[in-house]
Amino acid sequence: MYKCKNLGVVVGPGDDAGVFRYKDTLMVETVDIITPIVDDPYTFGAICAANSVSDVFAMGGKPLTALAILGFATCDFGPEVIKRLLKGAVDKLHEAGACLIGGHSIEDNEFKFGFAVSGVVERKNLLKAGGAKPGDILVLTKALGTGILTSAIKKGKAEKTLLKEVIDSMLLLNKTASKAAVSAGARAATDVTGFGLLGHALNMAKGSKINLVIHSNKVPLMSKVKELAAAGAVPKGAVKNLEFCSRNTIFSEAVNEGGKLALSDPQTSGGLLIALPSKGLNKFDSAMKKGRLTYRVIGEVVKGTGKLSIK
Numbered sequence: 354m355y356k357c358k359n360l361g362v363v364v365g366p367g368d369d370a371g372v373f374r375y376k377d378t379l380m381v382e383t384v385d386i387i388t389p390i391v392d393d394p395y396t397f398g399a400i401c402a403a404n405s406v407s408d409v410f411a412m413g414g415k416p417l418t419a420l421a422i423l424g425f426a427t428c429d430f431g432p433e434v435i436k437r438l439l440k441g442a443v444d445k446l447h448e449a450g451a452c453l454i455g456g457h458s459i460e461d462n463e464f465k466f467g468f469a470v471s472g473v474v475e476r477k478n479l480l481k482a483g484g485a486k487p488g489d490i491l492v493l494t495k496a497l498g499t500g501i502l503t504s505a506i507k508k509g510k511a512e513k514t515l516l517k518e519v520i521d522s523m524l525l526l527n528k529t530a531s532k533a534a535v536s537a538g539a540r541a542a543t544d545v546t547g548f549g550l551l552g553h554a555l556n557m558a559k560g561s562k563i564n565l566v567i568h569s570n571k572v573p574l575m576s577k578v579k580e581l582a583a584a585g586a587v588p589k590g591a592v593k594n595l596e597f598c599s600r601n602t603i604f605s606e607a608v609n610e611g612g613k614l615a616l617s618d619p620q621t622s623g624g625l626l627i628a629l630p631s632k633g634l635n636k637f638d639s640a641m642k643k644g645r646l647t648y649r650v651i652g653e654v655v656k657g658t659g660k661l662s663i664k
């Protein structure tokens with residue numbers, strides 16, 4: 354692991370965001386860029402913002418400022434599209450408590466958009482991916498399926514009406530879930546993004562030097578995800594994630610190929626995976642209910658060496 358001496362690095366590469374001590378303040382720093390997954394520029398801008406600030410929430414922090422990074426072909430996209438894109442982003446950043454304070458754009462044949470986000474975190478609230486303890490319970494705050502559904506809809510393999518559920522989920526900030534986790538005394542957290550639930554759970558298991566047991570029938574999936582995954586209608590990323598995670602994952606016989614792929618689906622602006630001492634569940638539950646948010650208990654933490662057991 355990369356080590357940086359004498360510079361106040363509290364969390365280095367390998368977690369959702371870097372954490373850096375400046376005087377008495379812990380700064381949280383992260384960057385994320387994605388390619389379009391929806392047609393409407395305003396909606397895509399807002400999803401990009403929600404996705405980029407998520408890593409700060411996953412650390413138990415508060416995002417404060419954002420710098421936009423935009424790549425697009427000026428001959429294909431006029432100023433009106435870019436204006437809508439930025440408006441969507443700025444509105445979502447404000448909801449998150451952050452300000453857009455600048456950015457950079459570059460000519461690029463493939464459209465790309467994202468943010469470098471800076472925030473702060475209180476030492477007592479810091480949630481690393483490592484830190485889960487045997488006996489903790491695992492909660493997940495959003496259903497899986499953004500990768501499978503957006504790619505299936507694009508290929509005409511699923512009805513467009515399914516898109517609303519996906520978009521609403523991607524637009525939902527992890528702000529309230531993060532606060533709920535902190536208030537409930539969570540020991541570890543990470544957001545489920547490109548490596549899928551399995552990939553991010555494995556990172557938590559390795560970082561915490563424990564094993565995670567996940568009950569696949571308790572993992573929330575968006576509508577039609579189970580059927581699409583069973584039919585093999587999944588993005589390449591899901592197959593790659595599953596291949597990568599298989600080495601350190603024991604699947605029980607009850608979990609079929611479709612189930613494994615659904616758990617490996619790459620997410621955009623996915624939910625938080627949180628390791629919570631069981632005595633914190635009541636507090637977590639009431640904080641989530643107050644924010645009118647749902648979550649599921651999907652498993653537990655057991656002694657181990659950084660592996661997953663999927664039942």
Ligand code: CO
Binds near residue numbers: 369370408543546
């Ligand atoms: Co992350």
Ligand code: CO
Binds near residue numbers: 369408
């Ligand atoms: Co990230």
